[in-house]
Amino acid sequence: MDLEDCSDMKENRSETVMMETQCPFCGKVFDYPMCTEIIIPGDSKLKKKVLNKTLFVPKCPHCNEEFKLKPKCMYRNETKREWFVVTDSKDGELENVMKGGDLKFNDVRAEENIVDFMKGLYTRRVVYNVDAFREKILLSEYNFDDRIIELMKFSLSGLIEKDSHTHVYRIFLEESSGNDMIFTAILGSHAPFEYATIKSDLSTYNQYRTKYLKKLGNPNEDEYITTDQEWAAKTGLLKDEDAGFVVPMQG
Numbered sequence: 187m188d189l190e191d192c193s194d195m196k197e198n199r200s201e202t203v204m205m206e207t208q209c210p211f212c213g214k215v216f217d218y219p220m221c222t223e224i225i226i227p228g229d230s231k232l233k234k235k236v237l238n239k240t241l242f243v244p245k246c247p248h249c250n251e252e253f254k255l256k257p258k259c260m261y262r263n264e265t266k267r268e269w270f271v272v273t274d275s276k277d278g279e280l281e282n283v284m285k286g287g288d289l290k291f292n293d294v295r296a297e298e299n300i301v302d303f304m305k306g307l308y309t310r311r312v313v314y315n316v317d318a319f320r321e322k323i324l325l326s327e328y329n330f331d332d333r334i335i336e337l338m339k340f341s342l343s344g345l346i347e348k349d350s351h352t353h354v355y356r357i358f359l360e361e362s363s364g365n366d367m368i369f370t371a372i373l374g375s376h377a378p379f380e381y382a383t384i385k386s387d388l389s390t391y392n393q394y395r396t397k398y399l400k401k402l403g404n405p406n407e408d409e410y411i412t413t414d415q416e417w418a419a420k421t422g423l424l425k426d427e428d429a430g431f432v433v434p435m436q437g
């Protein structure tokens with residue numbers, strides 16, 4: 187991506203900072219305008235760029251290769267009251283900050299009244315990579331409950347691992363249209379990874395939702411701040427299912 191991609195932000199309220207980035211292909215360093223804040227309503231163009239996977243994917247000006255950044259960015263949807271943060275630091279500090287509602291996030295600008303209205307009122311999530319960040323926003327667009335999706339993916343992962351004898355490194359909802367839900371699984375324990383596309387359908391999501399939503403609390407509670415595959419495992423909810431409360435696989 188080039189500078190022009192971030193130019194919309196001047197018209198909106200989003201912050202951008204120049205960040206030094208090292209190209210993993212040629213090793214050269216260049217400055218890249220990092221979008222650190224996406225606020226809806228207002229920044230719908232930026233949201234689209236996250237969804238179509240162009241926002242955090244710079245092209246190296248030296249060797250022209252594209253690569254995925256490890257961004258620090260805050261997404262806030264004021265209409266839906268959602269607050270998603272992607273960060274590369276896994277020390278849990280940010281999670282605590284989110285629980286307290288007191289956001290001081292390096293380059294991310296916090297508003298003065300953020301403490302009052304964030305805590306308890308917003309559905310807050312912390313994620314650690316661009317794919318997960320995109321997925322949270324995507325799930326919000328589709329009005330899917332991300333906790334139900336994590337449970338579904340957990341079950342799906344188990345089936346894939348059993349079937350292919352390969353470790354599922356990550357799995358994400360890629361898109362959904364009509365009755366189809368398309369997941370991407372990244373397979374393997376280390377690079378180079380393989381990618382697999384798995385189809386499921388909406389009725390499975392609805393089945394999961396009916397069965398498990400009543401066992402979960404309000405999505406804006408602190409315990410759901412890191413809703414991911416680890417969380418899904420920890421709930422133990424799928425533990426007693428027979429070898430599958432099975433996701434129909436067509437792909």
Ligand SMILES: [Zn+2]
Pocket residue numbers: 209210211212213214246247248249250251
């Ligand atoms: Zn390069």
